[in-house]
Structures are given as structure tokens and as C-alpha cells.
Amino acid sequence: MSQRRPTMHDVARAAGVSPATVSRVVNNERYIREETRAAVERAIAELGFQRNEAARALRPGQTTDTIALIIEDVANPFWSAITDGAEQVARRHQHMLVVGSTRHSYDRERELLRDLVLRRRVDGVLVVPTAQPQHDLHAELSRWAPIVFIDRKPVGVAADAVLLDNRGGARGAVEHLIGQGNRRIAYVGGDPAVTTGARRLAGYKQALKQAGLPADPALIRLGLHTVDDARAAAAILLGSVDAIFADNNRMAVGVLQALHEHGSPVGLAAFDDVELAALLSRPVALVTYDATRLGAQAAELLFARINGAAGPPKRSVHRTTLVTRGGALSG
């Protein structure tokens, strides 16, 4: 597991040149005689030399060719799609992608960010909304490495962001429910301290207000994280509502389970797409968007900064599309 690996020195000796020359060949620099290059390349092949990246990264001004992605939890399809998009772009830019999950822990987010940026010196970080905002930390870290926020507006930091129209999307979905004649519409969602959640909630309230409907606090259930949380919350609401708006895909699945278990006719609209929703006998209105593209675009912005792009923070707001899935006869 730990035999000695050939170094540039070894290659240099084998090729009869200096280490500096080997470095030049490896880095594809100009001003190298063809024969020299050939000799070095032969030696590299013979010895099976592979440059030690840790050594390269050590020199000042050098990069680690690594970016990080901080999310709440990879298992959620929303975040795994983002991971997918980010990974593809990272790869195109010859960077590694390291993923870290916060699992809703504020401390974990701090710890991850500090470790990645300050100690491991990744070239940049993609952060998806987590717990509370931490302006001071983000501001401090963005002095060392560029940060791009996904689905969260940076506050107090001059950072790029790729956003969703959370408020508009939620409003549209709730308007849709209202348009279908629903009056008592519940909200089942996550942590309202997360910008994303707050804005979806705002969209919900806005739609109710525009329609002249009261926003009954008893119908708003927040702070839920898991599918089971949502299912339990929905089960309680069922008797007293016409429809439910679910904040995100986990909530949607939980609510769907509750509706199914109770054979309830209550309507549903939700943020995020849900696989197989199209096959359900019950129609569901979904606020959809391309999460993979969200992750990919965020990564592109990050690489632009890594490669020296200056200028004011960029905001790109992705629009959402309301679609109705399911409700067909077969299934």
C-alpha cells in the first residue's frame, strides 16, 4: 500500500535531464526540444510516473483542482440532480467534486465550509440552502475562495447565485388550486428560516390574499423534514381542508401517502417534480424546473470566478413550470 512511487527526480534521472525539464514536459510548456520531450515521455511511460497532486498544490498560487458542493442530504432527488449537474461541469473543467451533507445542522455547515475552504483549500464552493444564513462565515470564506449559492440569495456577501422563482412558483400552484374551487388550502413545509421555504410560503400567502381568502395559521405546518413528518402532518389536516400545498418533493410524497392511506379526495399541489406522479390516478399540480441545469449553471458561474472573472455578483433566476400530472384512468 505504500511502496515508493516514482517522482519527477526518478524520471529526470532515467531520461538524463533535470527535474525542471520533466516538469516542463508534464505541464506542456513551450521551448522544449522534440527529442527531449520524447525522451522524457518515454521515461514517464516506463516508470509509470504520475504527478503527485498534493505536491503541486503546495506551491503558492496553485490550485487544488477541486470544488465542493454543500447540500443537506444527497439522498433527496432534488439535491442529487444538482450534484449530477455540478459533477458534469466539474469534470469538464478537470476538477474533482467533493460533496458534503449538512443534514440540517448549522454546525455541520460551518465545519464543512471551514474545513474545505480554509484547510483543504478547494478552488471554490457551491452551497445549497441549509439551516440559518451565516453571513459572517460566508463573507469570511469568500475572501479565500469564490462561493456560488444555489437556490438561496446571498446576504451580505458579494457572491453569485442561481435561483428559482420560489415565490412565483408557489403562488402559481396555489392559484391553480384556488382556480379549481378549493378554499381551505393547507401548507405543509420545511424550515421557514431557509430563504427558499420563506419565499414559497410568501407565494402561498400571496395567492390566498389575491383571492380574498384568509390565511388560517392552523393550516400552515412548518419545520418538517422527512416524508414521515409530512405524512403525519397531512393526516391531521385532511379532515379540515380542501387541498394541500407541499413545499418540496419530500413533503409531496408524504402528503400523497397520507391521502392514499385515508382515501382522501383532498387536492394536492407541490413544489418540485415527483417521479411516477404521472401514473397516479389522482391529479397533482407540480412546480417543476430543471435541477440538473441548476447545478450545472452554478458550477459554470463558479468556474468563471475561479478563472478570474471579475465584476458584480451575478444572479440567474430560473423559471418554474406548473404541470399537472396523473389523474388518468389507467395506472
Place this chain on the structure above:
Amino acid sequence: MSQRRPTMHDVARAAGVSPATVSRVVNNERYIREETRAAVERAIAELGFQRNEAARALRPGQTTDTIALIIEDVANPFWSAITDGAEQVARRHQHMLVVGSTRHSYDRERELLRDLVLRRRVDGVLVVPTAQPQHDLHAELSRWAPIVFIDRKPVGVAADAVLLDNRGGARGAVEHLIGQGNRRIAYVGGDPAVTTGARRLAGYKQALKQAGLPADPALIRLGLHTVDDARAAAAILLGSVDAIFADNNRMAVGVLQALHEHGSPVGLAAFDDVELAALLSRPVALVTYDATRLGAQAAELLFARINGAAGPPKRSVHRTTLVTRGGALSG
């Protein structure tokens, strides 16, 4: 983005000690006077010193505190669950997790593995089945870093593996279909060159054989990757079969879509769990297991090796459970 960061030297100067002492404090070694430690810690706090991990990793025998996970594609829930499990364990062992997707490319797998093990010198690698086996490469790399295979039996390499009972699981599912009176049962699946696929296919054939049913090659569709591939394949099969066995979750979703679109009564069984299957009006038999645990256990095995565990390769076979979801009236 690139101001100078405080080094151990700076801390040493500020605390009036030598760099070696600072190193000792940072690494929590014994034989340090309390006052000295306090002084150093004060200086660290004042300067906001954070150790440069690239520099530490450079010394021989040192680790990068990073492990890698190679999968086909993070967006698939099976792999994202594995990623989730691996990440949690990596974190517990204070390691970073870098993820790489092969997207079915043999070359990409080679390139990723070589980059990670040979150049970036990760402490270990978790590999989930991809394209063809590459015994030579795995054998070469396992000299440098431990490798643990997930859901693929290592060939020609003394490596640990965490496996699923692919053949038994598939056989059980097909037996179930047969038990329900289905006779012409199709197979819709991925690349049979992947061990996983080959064994599931073997289980399918075994079940047919045991029941005295012929394995009609026309009913076996392989080499499919996406949901759409599977949907198209299923659409063609529908008219001529009683039931379909789907190789994995992507295939299952595609087949479900086809069945739904054509209002077909054809039965379905599949490997992997599928979210929301329980809410479908059609019953589906699923070969389920705990993918998160699979990833977590693989990571545990890896860390055991990283921490010096010797001994013969370990194999852990996780059993699968056949469950029937869906088929209720409501939905």
C-alpha cells in the same frame, strides 16, 4: 482570493516558539507544557491559522483524509442512497468524500480511478459496478490504495466487497410472477456485461427453468440505460407477454410508464425499490434492500483497511426482500 494565509511559522513567531512546537500543538501531541500550549493556541486563534492540508499530505506516509466513490451516475436513487451512506461514514472518520460518475464509460472509469489513486492519492476507493471489469487496472491500483467493491464481485483482485443477492432476488421476483399464473415473462435490463446484470439475468432464467418454462430470447431486452429506453422496449413487448421483470429502478419506471400509457394489464416485478410504487393502482413486486446501508458498510470495510486491517478479502452479501406494493383501490 489569494492573500497570504498565516502559516505555522507565523504562529510560531507570534507565540515565541518554534514551528515544531506549533505542529505538536496542532497535532495534539504529548510533552507540551500547558503554558506553551496555551500561548500557541492563543496565537492560532488570533491569526486565524488553519493548517494547509496539502502540505501535511505531502510528507510520506501521510494520508489525504479523502476517499472516493465511483458510480455510474448520482442522479439514480440507488446510487445516491449509496453515496449518502458512504458520506455519513466518511464523515465519521473525518474524511472527505469525492464522487465521480462514469456514465457507462469504460474510459471514464479508468481515467477517474487513475487520477484519484495515482495522482490525487486518496486513501481508498469505493467502486460500484460499471461497464466491463478491468482486472488489470484494479489489481494495479489496489497496490496503492485499498478498493472496496459495491455490488460487484472483484475478479483477480484481493479486495473486499459488499454484495447483493442479485441472482436470488431476481429469481424470487420471477418466481412470484410465475406463481401468479404468468407464463410469458419478459426481461428488460441493462448491460449484461456488468456482473450485477448478468446475475439478475441468471436468476430470471433459473426461475423460468425451474418452472419448466422456455426462456424465449425474443423476450429478453438488454443494454438499456435510461427510463426512455425501457419504456420503448416495454411498449414493443406489451402485446406478446404476460408480465415483465425489470432489471433495476430505471427500467422499472420506464416499464411502468409504458404500461400506463397503453393501459396494459401486463404484470410487473422489478429489482430495486421505487418511490410511490405503493400508491399505484397496479400491484408491483419489488426486490428491495437497504442501499444506504450498503454504501455505509462498504465505507466501513474501506476504513478498516485504511487503518491497517490485514487478512483475506471480506465478502458481505446483503439479502433482498420481495415486497408487493400498490394495487390498492384508492390512490
Place this chain on the structure above:
DNA sequence: TTGAAAGCGCTAACAT
């Protein structure tokens, strides 16, 4: 076009 030499930030003998 190539080589010599210094040094990135850290750790580990070896001294003391």
C-alpha cells in the same frame, strides 16, 4: 532550450 537552486507549509528525526 535546459539546469541549478530555492522554497511552498508541514512533520519527524535528532539534539538538547
Place this chain on the structure above:
DNA sequence: ATGTTAGCGCTTTCAA
């Protein structure tokens, strides 16, 4: 208990 010193493997002036 602490300091001195010598690298780890690479890149990069500077000189030739």
C-alpha cells in the same frame, strides 16, 4: 519539553 534541521515532490525564477 522544545528547537534545529532536513526533507516530502513539485514549480519557478534566474542563469547559462
